Amino acid sequence: MSAATLTDERRARLHGRVKFIVFFTITWNVIEAIIALSAGALASSAALIGFGLDSVIEVASAAAIAWQFTRKDPELWEKATVRIIGVAFFALAAYITVDAILAFTGVREPEHxxxxxxxAVASLIVMPGLAWFEFRTGRELGSKSVQADAKQLLLCIYLSGTVLIGLLLNSLFEWAWADSVAALVVAVLAIREGIEAWRGDIESPLEVLEDLDHEEVTP
Structure with a gap:
C-alpha cells in the first residue's frame, strides 16, 4: 500500500505510531545522553561524549518530528523538518571532530x-529494532522526515558499535588513540547522512530496510 492510497483510518493509525516512536525515542535518548555525557566527561572520551551529544541531537530530531505531526497537514512541513535533521547531523560532526583532534594532540587522554x-551495549540492543520500526512507518507514510529521523537512529547504531570498539581497545590494550579514531569515523558518517538529509535523498543504509520496497505492508 503506497502513501497515495492510504485510507484515512490507516493514515491516522500510522500518525499515532509516529507519535509513540517519538515519545520512546525522546525518553530513551534523554536517559542515554545523561549517562553517556557524564561517563564521557569523567573518562575524557571524545567518542563517548560524541555518543552523548548524538543522543541530544536525536532528541531534537524526534522533537522536530513531534512538532511536524501536531500540524494539521504534516506533509506540508516535510522539507523544513528534513532540513532541521540535516543541520543536526552537521552540528554533531563538527563537535566530534574538534573533540577528537583535542584527544589526538594530547589535550585530553581518554580513560577506561x-x-x-x-x-553502548544497551544502545546496540535497543536501537536496531526501533530504527527498523520507524523506517517502515515512514516508508508507508511516504514521509521523508520520519525516514530521516530513523537514519538518526541508525547513526546511533553505528556510533554505538564504533564507540564500543574504541572503549574496549582502550580498556584492554590501552590504545588511547582508538577513542579518537572511533570519534572521527562517526563524524564522517554524520556528515554523509547530513548531506543526504539536506538534499532530501533518504535511502536506507541497511539491506533489511531496502527489502521494504518490495514488501506489501498490511494493517
Missing amino acids: SPVGIGI
Whole structure:
C-alpha cells in the first residue's frame, strides 16, 4: 500500500505510531545522553561524549518530528523538518571532530569507562529494532522526515558499535588513540547522512530496510 492510497483510518493509525516512536525515542535518548555525557566527561572520551551529544541531537530530531505531526497537514512541513535533521547531523560532526583532534594532540587522554561500555551495549540492543520500526512507518507514510529521523537512529547504531570498539581497545590494550579514531569515523558518517538529509535523498543504509520496497505492508 503506497502513501497515495492510504485510507484515512490507516493514515491516522500510522500518525499515532509516529507519535509513540517519538515519545520512546525522546525518553530513551534523554536517559542515554545523561549517562553517556557524564561517563564521557569523567573518562575524557571524545567518542563517548560524541555518543552523548548524538543522543541530544536525536532528541531534537524526534522533537522536530513531534512538532511536524501536531500540524494539521504534516506533509506540508516535510522539507523544513528534513532540513532541521540535516543541520543536526552537521552540528554533531563538527563537535566530534574538534573533540577528537583535542584527544589526538594530547589535550585530553581518554580513560577506561565501564559505564560507557554498558550504555553502548544497551544502545546496540535497543536501537536496531526501533530504527527498523520507524523506517517502515515512514516508508508507508511516504514521509521523508520520519525516514530521516530513523537514519538518526541508525547513526546511533553505528556510533554505538564504533564507540564500543574504541572503549574496549582502550580498556584492554590501552590504545588511547582508538577513542579518537572511533570519534572521527562517526563524524564522517554524520556528515554523509547530513548531506543526504539536506538534499532530501533518504535511502536506507541497511539491506533489511531496502527489502521494504518490495514488501506489501498490511494493517
